[in-house]
Amino acid sequence: DTAVSQTPKYLVTQMGNDKSIKCEQNLGHDTMYWYKQDSKKFLKIMFSYNNKELIINETVPNRFSPKSPDKAHLNLHINSLELGDSAVYFCASRPRRTGELFFGEGSRLTVL
């Protein structure tokens, strides 16, 4: 009964491919996020959805497209993968009344 779960945990693919990462939270939170952690451990917000509506869209290439079919799910689709997309992608969710984030275990994407 993991609170925030991501699949797959590891993903190795070739440049130019398209891939998706899925995220589900069973905490009943309204807001979900995607963060990218680079090789130097730096964490940067990519997107945020509140109840299926996009509320934060940082400067991210439009090859990245988030989709939220319902408020418990936030998926990340990446087109035309590039070497620089290699990173760990974290999904997170947040309850309405507090600012703390609950993170998934991350999805390590390696682009060859």
Add this chain to the structure above:
Amino acid sequence: AQSVTQPDIHITVSEGASLELRCNYSYGATPYLFWYVQSPGQGLQLLLKYFSGDTLVQGIKGFEAEFKRSQSSFNLRKPSVHWSDAAEYFCAVDLNNAGNMLTFGGGTRLMVKP
């Protein structure tokens, strides 16, 4: 520009020694403040948070942090480090206090010597 700084990239302490990890933010008002820990291959776990009130906050695993407005700091402390505390520690700031957007510092990797 608004930012969060963790000046120490790596820290090594002996088991049983005390620990202080530094965090400074650059922002006009008092933001919401957080410390997270990331063990190898894991996601981030919240250690503690500060929204308002008492400037010394207690967290899980024996950690505490003190908010100092005059220094724009929110340093994390632990009186006696255990080997299992070896991990990456991240300070985070919610700059608009709406809970929408956490900005993270660059992290401090803690290593513990036996």
